[in-house]
Amino acid sequence: MMSEEPIVYTQGLQKIFKDFWRRPRARAVDGIDLSLKPGEVYGLLGPNGSGKSTTIKVLLGLLHPDGGEVRVLGRPPRDVQVKSRVGYLPEESYLYPYLDARETLRFYAALFGLKGELREQRIDQLLDMVGLAHTGRRRVGEFSKGMARRIGLAQALINDPDLVILDEPTSGLDPLGTRQVKDIVSALAKRGKTILLSSHLLADVEDVCDRVTILYGGKVRASGPIRELLQMANNLQIKLGDLPDEKREELLTALEGVLGTRPDIEPTRRDLETLFLEVVAQARRETGEGSGTREEGELAGFLQ
Amino acid sequence: MSRILPITLLTLRSILREKVALCMLALLAGVLFLLPSGLEGDGTLSGDVRMYIRYTLGFSALLMAGMTLWVSCASIATDLTNRRLHMVLTKPVSRWQLWWGKWLAVTILISILMTLSGMVTLWRVHQRVGEESLSEHDAAVIQQTLITARTPVDVPEKDFREEAVQEVKSRLESGWLPPGQMTEEEVILQAVLYLRTLEFSARAGEEASWTFALAQPVGEGELLQLGLAFDGTSMGMTSLQGTWVLGTPDAPDLAVIPITGSPSGTEVFPFNEQGEFDGATSITARFTLDGEEGRMVFFKPATGVRLYRPGGRFAPNLFRAVILYTGLLALLAALGVATSGMFSLPVACYVTAVFLFMQAFSGVVSEVIELESAALTREDIPAMERVLRETRVAAFKGIQLALRPLRLGQPLERVASGERIAPGEVAGTLGLRFLPLLSVTALVGGGLFLRREIGGAV
Ligand SMILES: Nc1ncnc2c1ncn2[C@@H]1O[C@H](COP(=O)(O)OP(=O)(O)O)[C@@H](O)[C@H]1O
Ligand SMILES: [Mg+2]
Numbered sequence: 001m002m003s004e005e006p007i008v009y010t011q012g013l014q015k016i017f018k019d020f021w022r023r024p025r026a027r028a029v030d031g032i033d034l035s036l037k038p039g040e041v042y043g044l045l046g047p048n049g050s051g052k053s054t055t056i057k058v059l060l061g062l063l064h065p066d067g068g069e070v071r072v073l074g075r076p077p078r079d080v081q082v083k084s085r086v087g088y089l090p091e092e093s094y095l096y097p098y099l100d101a102r103e104t105l106r107f108y109a110a111l112f113g114l115k116g117e118l119r120e121q122r123i124d125q126l127l128d129m130v131g132l133a134h135t136g137r138r139r140v141g142e143f144s145k146g147m148a149r150r151i152g153l154a155q156a157l158i159n160d161p162d163l164v165i166l167d168e169p170t171s172g173l174d175p176l177g178t179r180q181v182k183d184i185v186s187a188l189a190k191r192g193k194t195i196l197l198s199s200h201l202l203a204d205v206e207d208v209c210d211r212v213t214i215l216y217g218g219k220v221r222a223s224g225p226i227r228e229l230l231q232m233a234n235n236l237q238i239k240l241g242d243l244p245d246e247k248r249e250e251l252l253t254a255l256e257g258v259l260g261t262r263p264d265i266e267p268t269r270r271d272l273e274t275l276f277l278e279v280v281a282q283a284r285r286e287t288g289e290g291s292g293t294r295e296e297g298e299l300a301g302f303l304q
Numbered sequence: 305m306s307r308i309l310p311i312t313l314l315t316l317r318s319i320l321r322e323k324v325a326l327c328m329l330a331l332l333a334g335v336l337f338l339l340p341s342g343l344e345g346d347g348t349l350s351g352d353v354r355m356y357i358r359y360t361l362g363f364s365a366l367l368m369a370g371m372t373l374w375v376s377c378a379s380i381a382t383d384l385t386n387r388r389l390h391m392v393l394t395k396p397v398s399r400w401q402l403w404w405g406k407w408l409a410v411t412i413l414i415s416i417l418m419t420l421s422g423m424v425t426l427w428r429v430h431q432r433v434g435e436e437s438l439s440e441h442d443a444a445v446i447q448q449t450l451i452t453a454r455t456p457v458d459v460p461e462k463d464f465r466e467e468a469v470q471e472v473k474s475r476l477e478s479g480w481l482p483p484g485q486m487t488e489e490e491v492i493l494q495a496v497l498y499l500r501t502l503e504f505s506a507r508a509g510e511e512a513s514w515t516f517a518l519a520q521p522v523g524e525g526e527l528l529q530l531g532l533a534f535d536g537t538s539m540g541m542t543s544l545q546g547t548w549v550l551g552t553p554d555a556p557d558l559a560v561i562p563i564t565g566s567p568s569g570t571e572v573f574p575f576n577e578q579g580e581f582d583g584a585t586s587i588t589a590r591f592t593l594d595g596e597e598g599r600m601v602f603f604k605p606a607t608g609v610r611l612y613r614p615g616g617r618f619a620p621n622l623f624r625a626v627i628l629y630t631g632l633l634a635l636l637a638a639l640g641v642a643t644s645g646m647f648s649l650p651v652a653c654y655v656t657a658v659f660l661f662m663q664a665f666s667g668v669v670s671e672v673i674e675l676e677s678a679a680l681t682r683e684d685i686p687a688m689e690r691v692l693r694e695t696r697v698a699a700f701k702g703i704q705l706a707l708r709p710l711r712l713g714q715p716l717e718r719v720a721s722g723e724r725i726a727p728g729e730v731a732g733t734l735g736l737r738f739l740p741l742l743s744v745t746a747l748v749g750g751g752l753f754l755r756r757e758i759g760g761a762v
Contacts, residue, residue, distance in 0.1 A: 080396050083394060098318075111307060152391075
């Protein structure tokens with residue numbers, strides 16, 4: 001099934017924004033090489049303005065490269081056939097404000113040629129998945145940023161794409177939403193989809209990505225499997241469970257004997273995300289639902 | 305097609321959400337339903353009917369042109385500035401499909417609105433006629449003079465050049481000097497214009513006459529009409545009085561029509577109510593203007609004095625005019641969508657509107673071509689200047705060609721004046737003029753849109 005050909009391939013990709021007189025204004029992408037293997041989650045990491053979105057727009061055929069080679073699913077990115085196998089969530093969700101959530105998804109489904117029962121089924125599943133099933137006739141123009149983001153994610157998956165490109169998928173989302181997006185990404189990857197996501201939020205990338213490329217000023221500054229990049233060869237961490245005081249003292253003395261100095265020791269803290277998720281889950285059990293999003297459902301079943 | 309349709313439907317929906325478009329729709333509704341009741345006609349049936357036809361069609365034509373301009377220029381441009389195209393164009397939709405989807409939406413909208421305007425006009429007219437209890441004869445006259453489609457018969461066009469050359473020559477021989485730096489050719493051109501104007505004028509106390517050759521003899525009981533289109537008078541006369549005598553070459557005095565009133569606009573006078581002209585193949589019309597010597601009245605050159613023959617029913621004719629005008633607007637829509645794919649909304653509107661308004665200057669354009677061509681006949685121009693002038697003529701001819709299909713309002717004006725629009729003309733204009741132009745516009749507009757970057761520098 002899976003060919004050895006990279007799903008996304010760029011070689012020396014360049015994009016220079018020019019002004020009206022064709023004078024170069026910004027070298028947004030400057031010689032980027034990427035190669036995504038089937039089924040991997042690939043992270044594009046970089047501060048604001050480092051060229052992540054520009055790279056993605058070139059991959060989608062929205063912008064034309066000024067140099068280098070680009071292939072997506074083995075074809076040039078502007079090929080209409082390629083697009084039926086790609087799902088894309090832009091940096092911001094630019095929706096038609098007078099459509100409701102279902103109409104929005106119907107429109108994008110129609111652009112993929114999806115019709116009738118199949119289309120409605122997918123829409124139901126996606127709305128459930130992103131927790132917007134209850135918004136009914138409310139128009140997306142009234143949605144909060146996070147809700148709009150969720151609709152954006154749903155439309156990116158409506159065609160059951162092989163390649164999913166998410167530009168800052170978690171921007172504007174609350175920690176719950178963020179967690180959920182990360183879960184969706186992991187679940188999609190398990191089902192064999194290739195995912196390219198960009199972010200400036202390091203935690204997002206760290207949790208889900210297999211490989212990352214770090215961009216700065218349109219250039220690749222580091223690239224590789226995330227484990228390798230994060231490993232610090234000479235710096236180890238020991239994790240211990242519940243330990244009675246006298247045992248702890250014994251251990252430290254033993255370590256001091258080996259190392260010559262007494263090592264630092266501090267209790268493990270849960271991270272803020274875990275705490276937040278627990279608090280909200282508790283609150284939900286007590287007060288029921290608000291007007292925003294609801295607890296999200298399973299990954300949509302049609303996504304294979 | 306299955307990809308174009310959702311885009312078309314969504315675009316229609318967007319248009320109906322847009323404030324400017326909604327205002328225009330409200331105005332159109334006002335024109336169709338309120339204007340005729342608000343404007344008091346002269347109270348006569350024929351006055352009212354003429355007003356309904358002329359004003360409702362005229363105003364809705366104008367509004368529809370404005371609406372087409374706005375809606376088509378907004379079509380791609382707003383989606384671009386709102387960045388919605390990011391999401392649409394990353395779906396398996398080609399830019400051509402998007403382009404045609406937008407065009408189709410505008411065209412569907414204007415087709416519906418134009419058909420509605422035509423139907424409301426028709427309904428109004430019939431309602432107004434129904435209010436009167438007319439004798440059979442009066443009803444027939446109204447049907448044939450007002451709510452009708454007539455085929456005009458014009459006097460054969462004359463070539464005045466020969467005559468003009470003679471005239472100029474004889475004047476020059478008698479010692480007359482042309483004013484300023486005019487070349488002989490320019491003087492001759494002026495003379496041609498002068499003679500053409502004189503041909504369609506009448507001088508007090510002198511009989512002016514025109515002869516109409518009919519392709520088919522006058523049928524039994526066929527109601528004929530004399531149509532006059534005034535083009536002004538000498539010495540600012542505000543009212544005129546005169547007598548038309550109509551006949552055939554064998555019997556020149558079959559009907560007498562006295563006219564009085566203001567020498568402006570157009571008027572028709574029915575004749576042959578008793579069948580005096582039945583079987584005639586040629587009709588003469590003679591006019592004598594009353595009043596002081598030296599007074600003159602001018603009719604529009606070429607079409608100012610014409611004969612009308614019945615050409616069918618009004619409703620199908622109106623329908624044909626609506627089709628023609630809708631075709632015209634569809635062409636304008638293509639222009640709007642094309643600029644919309646290239647520029648932002650204000651710039652697109654500006655470019656398209658300039659094109660539209662240049663229409664108003666098409667007279668100037670023709671004049672420049674005529675004068676420059678005349679100047680080119682001179683032999684003493686330096687080579688450089690000749691090249692320059694030739695380029696100018698070519699450029700203006702190009703502009704003229706480009707403007708010709710956008711002569712807005714024409715089919716509706718014609719139907720309002722009761723002129724028949726032949727089905728063949730509709731098919732010919734749509735197929736041979738609009739379709740190729742639409743294709744070229746789409747090819748150029750869509751092609752440029754194809755190359756445009758989405759989300760790049762604006
Ligand atoms: N339309 C544009 N015109 C000119 N410069 C642009 C445009 N879009 C982006 N840039 C520039 O390109 C660089 C990269 O932008 P972008 O790819 O959006 O960064 P990121 O997504 O990593 O935040 C920035 O310096 C930005 O200013
Ligand atoms: Mg970005």
